[in-house]
């Protein structure tokens with residue numbers, strides 16, 4: 295009888311198992327979709343960068359702008375980790391939302407790629 299009493303405590307078990315099973319079944323479907331979506335938006339961003347003329351200086355920003363933003367973002371993240379060692383970052387994920395996607399290699403103007411509009415929008419010099 296003790297078994298039935300303790301089984302009551304595990305009544306959420308089936309739901310957890312079901313959720314776990316669904317995750318295992320759908321993960322192989324979701325992951326490629328997320329990866330393809332990311333890959334497609336990267337491609338769109340690169341394609342746009344090749345033709346986008348920087349409103350600040352008039353020159354086409356090109357693929358180099360994306361590379362510069364990657365570099366800047368990398369050192370920005372390293373800086374955040376250096377200033378906030380340990381778990382503090384995990385508690386404030388909103389600070390790690392990325393807006394910087396391109397930096398004009400000619401004048402240093404910064405741009406965010408708006409996925410929905412497939413366009414670059416200028417952001418401030420202190421925006422990330």
Ligand SMILES: [Zn+2]
Nearest residue numbers: 348351398401
């Ligand atoms: Zn420029």
